[in-house]
Amino acid sequence: MSRIKTIASKELKDYFTSPVAYIVIPLFLIVTGWFFFSTFFLYDRAGMRDFFTLLPMIFSFIIPAVTMRLFAEEMNIGSYETLLTMPVSFTEIAVGKFTAAVLFTGAMLLPTLSYPVFISFLGELDPGPVIGGYIGALLLGGAYCAIGLFASSLTRSQIIAFIIGSAICFTLTVMDRLLVLMPAGLASFVDFMSASSHFQNIAKGVIDSRDIVYFLSIMIIAVFGTYLVMKERN
């Protein structure tokens, strides 16, 4: 456990001692802020629904950019060898790096808490969907971090890791929009596999165990996949 903490805190510090945090967080805030507030005043509705509708799409590009370096950089500079020959297990490494990415996603979401505070001055804000939305955002962020981590473990090139990670996250994000094209039997399965439909359920303020199990399953499968890739490489 202490090694997971050591790895997570080192990786988290890395984000803030390099330009990554100072580029990604403002970029995330500008993009979400722009798209959310550009239509916010047109609807005359004190809510965050549009913000949470945007989130899966923005996360599917921002999070793989955050996670792409986690393994690819280590393999590229060779420190992967130094890390793996220390008394630390594959699981501890994978979970430590995953934790750092999730904490960074939390740090990225933190400034957006000012939006509901601001909106609550303009009108009556229903706290349920906002709280649900943030819980959902963390679960969605966690799932995409795990996918990004897995993509990073596959290659020593950060660009390729980003492309693989984005491709998987983007597919999970948009697949529910293709339901009209699917045969009825497949549609319910595709809808169940879609990250955005689970996320939108939680963002309505309804915390359903099926949605939580879905996101936790993605995290566990992707982190386990990372473990298997590390083992195979070894």
Next chain:
Amino acid sequence: MIEVENLTKYYNDFCAVDHIDLQIHAGEITGILGPNGAGKTTMLRMLTGFFEPTIGRIKVKDLEMPGDSLKIKSMMGYLPESAPLYHNMIVYDYLAYVGRIKNLAEAQIPGRLKELSDICGLAEIMHKPVSDLSRGLRQRVGLSHALMTDPEILVLDEPTSGLDPNQIAEIREIIKTIGKQKTIVFSTHILSEAEATCDRVVIIGRGKIVADDTTSNLKTRMAKGADITLALAHADPKEVTDLLHRVDPSLTVRRKNQADPEAVSFQIKSLNDKDVMKDIYLAIKETDWVITEFKRDSDSLEHIFHELTKEV
């Protein structure tokens, strides 16, 4: 201390390490010697648990890879080739991070870093980012990393490669100092380095062990059959050739061109397994010739190594 049995590693169809058996004893400095691509790094990576062997067993004391690999890793310090470190960290933070991963108590870390700073000469660079360090300094940081928990076994992969002669001398000195209490396995493709540092040398060529001997035995073995250059002043070439053949009739003596017109120069080769330099010297001592040059050709010293690693 370390027992390696039938160790084999395939990369797809390519056999990098080919059925190696090896025993490394406690307190010994063992040099793994071989040309580039001989399988040294792969072998060390298996010893340190970075790679799993395709076939074979690695035992360290009573522990066996891969089941006890975490315990074995905690007994080992490893410096990979070219000391890969995290470039964006400062040296102190990096070493503290290594200490934490290697399970040092938080309170012990500053004291241990101070000790390592003294051993490896890091006092001046502790606050610098790793990316600002020269190759030699990075190597020292890598060595501190390996020494963090004062491990019983040190595995060093080409610790002096790419360093300048001063840095090489410094790193060798550190290895020799710490090697007094530890079991050290280190790889190199430089013969003289193995001679200068190791008690025992294992030569690898194309994944196989081609020689395994103490450094002194290997030196004697290398001396045999080596070319000797001899230059003499005030000597008649024919008399010199006769004298050399009286010392050892099997010697091949070839006259060399000599820049100094006063002297005559010869290239001598012994065909049997005897080191003839001593006998030649004693014979010349009886004459009034003046020796201006008398040396074993260093190229020839490399010759056996070359032959051994070529013929596999």
